Amino acid sequence: MPTILIVDDEKNIRATLARGLRLEGYRTSEAANGRDALSVIEDGDVDAVLLDVQMPEMDGFAMLEDLRARGSTIPVIVLTAHGTIERAVRAVKLGAYDFVEKPPSMERILLAVGNALDRHRLAEENSRLAADAGVASGILGTAAATTALREAIARVARSEAPVLLLGENGTGKEIAARAVHAASSRDKKPLVTVNCAAIPESLFESELFGHLRGAFTGAHEARRGKFQQADGGTLFLDEVGEIPLALQPKLLRALETGEVERIGGQGVERVDVRIVAATNRDLAAETEAGRFRRDLYYRLLVVPITVPTLRERIEDVPQLARHFLEHACRRNRVRVKSIAPDGLARLTRHRWPGNIRELRNAMERVAILVSGDTVEAADLSFLAAGSQVAPEPPGEAGATPSDLASQVERFERAAVLTALTRNKWKMTQTAEELGLERSHLYKKLKALGIERPADD
Secondary structure, eight states: OOOOEEEEEEEEHHHHHHHHHHTTOOOOEESSSSHHHHHHHHHHHHHHHEEEEEOOSSOOOHHHHHHHHEEEOEEEEEEOOOOOOHHHHHHHTTTOEEEESSSHHHHHHHHHHHHHHHHHHHHHHHHHHHHHGGGGGGGGGHHHHHHHHHHHHHHHHSSOEEEEEOTTTOHHHHHHHHHHHTTTTTTOEEHHHHHHGGGGGGHHHHHHHHTTTSSSSHHHHHHHHHHHTTTEEEEEEGGGGGGGGHHHHHHHHHHSSSOOOBBTOOOOOEEEOOOEEEEEEEEHHHHHHHHHHHHHHHHHHEEEOOOOOOOGGGGGGGHHHHHHHHHHHHHTTTOOEOOOOOHHHHHHHHTTTTTHHHHHHHHHHHHHHHHHSOOOGGTTSSSGGGBBOOOOOOOOOOOOOOOOOOOOOHHHHHHHHHHHHHTTTTHHHHHHHHHHHHHHHHHHHHHHOOOOOTOO
């Protein structure tokens, strides 16, 4: 269970809060001032902080400033006496997640802690997915379609306009959404993802806009919706075409006014949210069929960006495959593997109907199941055959090798020639793409009988 650090100079308040939190299953630690609290945090194993503002030696403001200087992401909930709301607002501006008035209600404390931990976990998951998908270093690949996608994202990211990402399943629309957020002025605020296809219709309104305690059967505590969680940041509506028709007017109103209302609430809340939506549906056709509101469609369609299929950027497959394989190996705690030239040739000949998701899953599979240090073409035999495999390389279609060595040599030769042509016979770049040392590449050319054309 998470550990909550309670920082307050009043011993009785620390004891009361610790007792209530432990009854809910949390671990607790305590500190009487900001300086002691920072020492506890340095020792690690703190998931959230309950922080009093007025304390001796180092008060809450000084501690918040210190945490911000350290780049800490631990969520902090400020405790403030009645009548010092202005100071609490200052604390929030210094990076506090929320504030609770003293004397604190245990129910309010538990709600604030739960929300803070959820948001922190979400932020950590965003960072993990970004690193796993290559967003940290940009959208991977050098294909023309990939370059065009990066340029489109760079143009739109700094604006506040809604973005509609279009493309097949598995093309990486979520990766593109994260790239939009990462390149925007909102990058320090949350990116909150809503998988619209995974939410039961009866829970949709509560999921997006939140609810108050007792608003409906099962609403045992108040809950912030995805709009409130994304305040100041970006809300990514994945599979937006799946939003129930009955809820679409309320979503449209939220987009147009920046106001949301929780179920059971008595008034509206202002939110500042940038919308990025994605779909693999033809929303224009859905609109004509009456399954999607026309006004909502045009509200989302301010800046449409089409995410290319992997078939349209097939030359990116070697780089993506190596990236996914390395991360899969590290994630599964196995030795990092390389991909042999015949394996790369097999990957580039596959048509990838499942796009990047299929490639990532394929690399996860070989990371776990291949016992050696190198992934060969034979290790990729599970990839779909027939229509999902591209034609043989030119000049090779009639070859009928009689043994495995001949087949491996044929695939290896095709992979090396393809890489050489793509890199205009620049040996350093070709060797890097193939995962070889430059000297090893020259030996390969000699062994395979590949000579540079005279006009190159």
